[in-house]
Every structure is written in structure tokens, then in C-alpha cells.
Amino acid sequence: AQSVTQPDIHITVSEGASLELRCNYSYGATPYLFWYVQSPGQGLQLLLKYFSGDTLVQGIKGFEAEFKRSQSSFNLRKPSVHWSDAAEYFCAVVFPTDSWGKLQFGAGTQVVVTP
Amino acid sequence: NAGVTQTPKFRILKIGQSMTLQCAQDMNHNYMYWYRQDPGMGLKLIYYSVGAGITDKGEVPNGYNVSRSTTEDFPLRLELAAPSQTSVYFCASSRPDGTYEQYFGPGTRLTVT
Numbered sequence: 001a002q003s004v005t006q007p008d009i010h011i012t013v014s015e016g017a018s019l020e021l022r023c024n025y026s027y028g029a030t031p032y033l034f035w036y037v038q039s040p041g042q043g044l045q046l047l048l049k050y051f052s053g054d055t056l057v058q059g060i061k062g063f064e065a066e067f068k069r070s071q072s073s074f075n076l077r078k079p080s081v082h083w084s085d086a087a088e089y090f091c092a093v094v095f096p097t098d099s100w101g102k103l104q105f106g107a108g109t110q111v112v113v114t115p
Numbered sequence: 116n117a118g119v120t121q122t123p124k125f126r127i128l129k130i131g132q133s134m135t136l137q138c139a140q141d142m143n144h145n146y147m148y149w150y151r152q153d154p155g156m157g158l159k160l161i162y163y164s165v166g167a168g169i170t171d172k173g174e175v176p177n178g179y180n181v182s183r184s185t186t187e188d189f190p191l192r193l194e195l196a197a198p199s200q201t202s203v204y205f206c207a208s209s210r211p212d213g214t215y216e217q218y219f220g221p222g223t224r225l226t227v228t
Contacts, residue, residue, distance in 0.1 A: 006157075009155065032215055034215075036219075041221075042221060042222075043119075043205060043219035043220050043221045043222055044158075044205065044207075044217075044219040045219070046216055046217075049214075049215070049216065090157060090158070094215045100146060100163060100165055100171075101146060101209055101211075101215040101217070102148070102160055102163060102173065103148075103158075103160070103215075103217060104160075105157035105158045105159075106157055107155055107156060107157045108155070108157050
């Protein structure tokens with residue numbers, strides 16, 4: 001079955017430390033991959049996306065993600081976390097067989113930033 | 116541009132009541148979507164529309180209805196509200212240009228008691 005998994009429900013990180021959020025998908029080919037961020041009480045904002053090409057993609061707010069076909073993964077990273085990065089992060093996919101661009105979301109990872 | 120707007124921001128309903136969640140976008144996007152967000156579950160697609168007059172069910176459509184009479188508006192109707200419909204509802208829109216980037220509204224927090 002087609003699915004997207006975020007193994008970590010909750011991550012706590014110190015301000016200034018690095019952050020990596022995991023995302024895995026289950027599909028016979030490479031889907032279109034996205035990371036969204038949801039700040040408290042807000043809607044979702046797109047951080048970055050991957051369709052094809054260079055497997056390291058840069059996004060907004062200093063985030064980057066690396067696609068690894070062999071691991072069916074699309075992990076999100078930030079070298080140095082700021083207090084404002086405390087939010088919930090969602091990995092999402094669009095399966096290429098879907099003509100209407102419907103997103104399928106992972107369960108989300110809540111990131112807490114400590115001083 | 117206001118982007119995607121949703122009203123109301125918060126609502127409390129009694130069991131069995133009905134209501135309409137409003138969604139509007141001013142970006143001339145053809146595609147619009149309704150999601151619900153429950154803790155630990157991510158977002159689940161309720162209904163979507165690819166243009167005025169064209170709608171289809173998503174993953175969790177039961178208990179909801181939609182209509183799309185204009186490009187701008189995509190209201191979500193709850194009939195006979197149930198506690199299981201307590202959730203945060205997000206509307207989103209996108210262009211049919213192959214980028215698949217969805218723009219989200221701020222959400223409506225609904226409680227059914």
C-alpha cells in the first residue's frame with residue numbers, strides 16, 4: 001500500500017543544535033515529496049519539495065532535505081535550530097498516478113526547542 | 116492577495132446541529148481541498164475539487180458535503196454533527212501546473228459536544 005511514515009512523533013532539541021527529521025515512503029516508484037511546517041495556531045507552509053534531479057534540496061528558513069532512493073527516505077535537516085523553529089513538521093507525498101495533486105501526509109513530528 | 120481565507124476560526128456545535136465552513140481563495144486556483152487534522156494523525160483529505168462544478172471524495176468524506184459553484188469558494192457542509200467531527204479543518208488550493216504546491220488557510224477549530 002502507498003504510505004508515508006514519520007517515525008518520530010516528538011523531538012526535543014537545544015537551540016543552536018542540529019535537527020534531522022525522518023520521513024519514509026512506501027511506493028513502487030519515486031513520488032513527489034514535500035515538507036510542510038505548521039507553527040502553533042497557524043496553517044501549513046511549504047518548506048521545500050523534491051520532484052527529480054539533485055537529491056539535496058534547499059528550502060526556506062535554512063532547511064534542506066536529502067532524497068535517498070535506496071532508503072525510500074526524504075529527511076529534513078537544519079544545521080542550527082532557532083527557537084522560532086518550534087513547530088510541527090509534516091512530510092507529504094503526491095503519487096505520480098494521481099492526476100489531481102492530492103497530498104498524503106505523514107502523522108507529523110512535533111519539534112520542541114529548549115534554551 | 117489574501118490567499119486562502121477560512122471562516123469561522125472557532126466554533127462549538129451541539130450534537131445534531133449543522134454548519135458550513137467557508138473557504139475562499141483569491142489566487143484563481145482551479146484545485147481546492149478540504150482536510151481535517153487530528154492529533155497524531157496528520158491531515159486527512161475530506162473532499163477536493165478540480166474546478167467549479169466538479170468535486171470528489173477524499174479519504175474521509177462521511178458526514179460531510181461540498182459544493183463548488185465558483186472558482187473562488189469551496190464551502191464544507193457538516194450535517195448532523197457528531198463528536199467524531201471535532202477536529203481542526205484546513206482548506207487549501209493549488210494551480211494545475213504540475214508544481215503540486217498547495218496553499219493553506221489558517222484553519223477552523225471545531226468542537227462538537
